[in-house]
Amino acid sequence: AQSVTQPDIHITVSEGASLELRCNYSYGATPYLFWYVQSPGQGLQLLLKYFSGDTLVQGIKGFEAEFKRSQSSFNLRKPSVHWSDAAEYFCAVIKAAGNKLTFGGGTRVLVKP
Amino acid sequence: DAGVTQSPTHLIKTRGQQVTLRCSPKSGHDTVSWYQQALGQGPQFIFQYYEEEERQRGNFPDRFSGHQFPNYSSELNVNALLLGDSALYLCASTPGSGASSYNEQFFGPGTRLTVL
Numbered sequence: 001a002q003s004v005t006q007p008d009i010h011i012t013v014s015e016g017a018s019l020e021l022r023c024n025y026s027y028g029a030t031p032y033l034f035w036y037v038q039s040p041g042q043g044l045q046l047l048l049k050y051f052s053g054d055t056l057v058q059g060i061k062g063f064e065a066e067f068k069r070s071q072s073s074f075n076l077r078k079p080s081v082h083w084s085d086a087a088e089y090f091c092a093v094i095k096a097a098g099n100k101l102t103f104g105g106g107t108r109v110l111v112k113p
Numbered sequence: 114d115a116g117v118t119q120s121p122t123h124l125i126k127t128r129g130q131q132v133t134l135r136c137s138p139k140s141g142h143d144t145v146s147w148y149q150q151a152l153g154q155g156p157q158f159i160f161q162y163y164e165e166e167e168r169q170r171g172n173f174p175d176r177f178s179g180h181q182f183p184n185y186s187s188e189l190n191v192n193a194l195l196l197g198d199s200a201l202y203l204c205a206s207t208p209g210s211g212a213s214s215y216n217e218q219f220f221g222p223g224t225r226l227t228v229l
Contacts, residue, residue, distance in 0.1 A: 004155075036220075043117065043203060043220035044156070090155050099146070099207065100169055101218065103155030 003027075004091050004104035012110040013081050021076040021107050023091030032094040033074040034101070035065055039087045047089075050074065061085070086111040115140065117206050117221035125227045126194050134189040134224045138206030144168075145187040146218060147179060150201040162187050191226075199228045 005024045013019050025031055032051050036044040048059025055067040065076045074091060091104040118137045126132050138145050144163045148156035158171035162181035176192045185206075191198055202225075205218035 006155075041222065043222045044205075045220070046217055049217070092155075099144070099216070099218070100158045100161065100171070101146075101148075101156070101205075102158070105153075105155050 004093055004102055006089075006091055006104035006107050008107045009105070010108045010110065012112060014112045015083055016080050019076075019078045019081045019085070019109065021089050021091075021109070023074045023076065023104060024072050025074065025091075025093050026072065027093055029095075033065075033067060034092040034094070035059065035063070035074075035076045036090045036092060036103075037061075037087050038090065038106075044090065047076070081109075081111055083111045083113065085109060117142075117204055117219050119202075119204050119221040119224050121224060122222070123225045123227075125229065127229050128194055128196060130194050131190065131192045132194060132226060134191075134202050134204075134226070136187045136189070136204030136206075136221060138185050138187070138204075139219050142206035142208045142219070143185045144207045144216075145181060145185065146205045146207070147187070147189045148203040148205065149173070150203055150223070151197075152200070156203055159189070194228045196228050199226060201225050 003026045034049045035047040038044050047063050048057050050057045050067045057065050063078050088106045088108045090106045092101045120135045146161040147159040150156040159173050160170045161168050165181045178190045181187045201223040203223045204221045207216040207218050
C-alpha cells in the first residue's frame, strides 16, 4: 500500500528565512507527487506537482520541490518565507491511474516576525 | 467562474443521526471526489463519482454513501453518525474521468461536521 510520511508536525521559521518541508513516500511504482497548502478556513490549494522529467519542480508562491528517487523523497523548499506562508502543508501521492490522492499527515508552518 | 462550493459550512449533529453534505463542482468539471479530514490529520479519500456512478472507494464503511446528479453536483450521506465522524469533509472536482488519467483536483472549503 502506498503511504506518505511528513516527519515534521510543526515548523517555526522567521520571516525572510528559508524553509524546507520533508516528505517521504512508500510506493512501488513511479508515483505522481504533489504539495498542497491549506490556510485556515480554506480548501486545499495545489502548490506544485511532479509527474516525470526534471526532478526540480517550480510551483506557485515561490515554492519549489525536488524529487529524489533514491531517497523516496519529495521535499518542498522556499528561499525566503513571508508571513502569509503560515499554513498547513500536505504532501500527497497518486497512482498512475485512479486519481485518488493519498495525503501525509501535514506540517504546520508558523512564521515569526 | 465560481470554484468548488460546499454546503453547509458547519453542521452539528448527535450520535445516531444522519447527515447530507452537498458539493457543486467547478464549472466544466464532471468528476467529484470526497475526502474526510479529521482534526490534525491529512485528508482521507472516501469515494469518487463520475457519470453518476461511484468509480472508486476508500476504506470507509457502508454508512458513507454518495450520489451524483446529472448536473455533476454531488451529495455525501453519512448514516448512524458516530463521534469519530466529526471532521472536515472536503469535496474536490476534476475535469474528465479520474480512472484513466490524472487531472488536477480543485478543492472546496469543506464542511465542518461536529457529532455530539
